Amino acid sequence: MNVAWTIRPAERRDVTELLVLEEAQFPEPWTRGMLLDEITNVETRRYTVAVEVGRIVGYLGVMFVLDELHVNTLGTLHGQEGRGIASSLLDEAWANALARGVRRATLEVAVSNERAQQLYYRFGFRPVGVRKNYYERTREDALVLWADLSFEG
Numbered sequence: 739m740n741v742a743w744t745i746r747p748a749e750r751r752d753v754t755e756l757l758v759l760e761e762a763q764f765p766e767p768w769t770r771g772m773l774l775d776e777i778t779n780v781e782t783r784r785y786t787v788a789v790e791v792g793r794i795v796g797y798l799g800v801m802f803v804l805d806e807l808h809v810n811t812l813g814t815l816h817g818q819e820g821r822g823i824a825s826s827l828l829d830e831a832w833a834n835a836l837a838r839g840v841r842r843a844t845l846e847v848a849v850s851n852e853r854a855q856q857l858y859y860r861f862g863f864r865p866v867g868v869r870k871n872y873y874e875r876t877r878e879d880a881l882v883l884w885a886d887l888s889f890e891g
């Protein structure tokens with residue numbers, strides 16, 4: 739695989755690009771204010787971006803709660819899927835989390851989002867339950883997944 743992107747922490751200046759990515763990829767995209775709050779809350783959040791020739795091609799946001807990691811968001815720029823961008827963001831986040839002593843991770847994913855589910859299953863996530871009507875706009879249910887971060891897939 740030709741890996742041409744690098745991963746760095748997200749910064750305030752990234753918000754405009756991230757909004758474009760969000761609006762193309764999510765049925766309920768975050769607003770500028772929500773994104774800014776998340777990126778600048780470095781106490782409990784860690785947002786990273788994949789940058790290729792000066793353009794953001796993917797991003798991942800995680801939240802730390804005690805010794806657990808919660809995946810808040812993960813998106814690849816529309817048109818750039820299938821290159822391993824999301825996988826590389828998760829790999830980088832896992833290494834960081836393990837170094838912090840975090841051992842478990844959780845997330846919610848829409849029941850219809852099979853692509854994302856396949857990706858998460860490769861990272862050792864397993865379904866443990868369903869949150870009914872989790873998404874406000876679509877009223878879709880979410881699967882609740884958990885993973886052991888030391889899992890070697």
Ligand SMILES: CC(C)(COP(=O)(O)OP(=O)(O)OC[C@H]1O[C@@H](n2cnc3c(N)ncnc32)[C@H](O)[C@@H]1OP(=O)(O)O)[C@@H](O)C(=O)NCCC(=O)NCCS
Nearest residue numbers: 763812813814819820821822823824825847853854856857
């Ligand atoms: C889900 C999402 C984040 C995946 O991002 P991605 O960058 O395409 O993910 P990757 O390329 O790392 O992996 C996806 C698949 O591509 C495959 N792949 C990776 N590199 C590849 C390559 N060079 N050539 C072909 N396929 C490749 C992987 O094997 C993986 O296959 P899988 O679907 O069977 O697991 C992306 O589709 C997206 O942004 N979707 C909309 C937002 C969303 O649903 N986010 C998750 C919310 S919980």
